[in-house]
Amino acid sequence: MTIWKTKTFSELTTIELYELLKLRVDVFVVEQTCPYPELDNKDQTDGVHHLLGYEDNELIACARLLPKGTTYDQVSIGRVATKQTHRGGGLGHDLLVEAKRECERLWPNESIQIGAQSHLQNYYSKHGFSVCSEEYLEDDIPHIDMRLLK
Numbered sequence: 001m002t003i004w005k006t007k008t009f010s011e012l013t014t015i016e017l018y019e020l021l022k023l024r025v026d027v028f029v030v031e032q033t034c035p036y037p038e039l040d041n042k043d044q045t046d047g048v049h050h051l052l053g054y055e056d057n058e059l060i061a062c063a064r065l066l067p068k069g070t071t072y073d074q075v076s077i078g079r080v081a082t083k084q085t086h087r088g089g090g091l092g093h094d095l096l097v098e099a100k101r102e103c104e105r106l107w108p109n110e111s112i113q114i115g116a117q118s119h120l121q122n123y124y125s126k127h128g129f130s131v132c133s134e135e136y137l138e139d140d141i142p143h144i145d146m147r148l149l150k
Contacts, residue, residue, distance in 0.1 A: 060086045071113075
């Protein structure tokens with residue numbers, strides 16, 4: 001069973017911060033062979049929350065929840081990642097359900113916009129997101145913006 005925690009940057013312990021950054025770098029930089037500025041100064045921005053999913057005290061999933069005006073004019077979910085060894089069993093869907101739930105708790109009745117890798121369009125569509133942009137390249141990876149309306 002996954003245990004979910006939501007914390008602001010200042011609430012993260014040094015161990016939690018290290019594990020969070022390691023998981024994100026493992027997924028987005030190493031697995032996707034994509035050098036990019038993972039540390040983008042948004043993690044510590046006021047109002048940003050980090051969703052952490054643990055199994056047996058091991059961080060296996062994470063997402064970043066951003067208030068409107070941080071990345072988009074809407075609330076946003078970003079840095080959605082699951083540990084490679086825990087994929088294929090529905091953890092990614094559980095993570096997105098929990099991320100949407102936390103966004104609703106933090107910012108009731110707000111739309112959510114995401115910048116999704118294009119190949120994940122169907123995954124996000126299953127959770128109610130619709131494409132709201134043309135495809136574009138971000139760090140040489142095709143992306144689209146998607147929105148969940150309230």
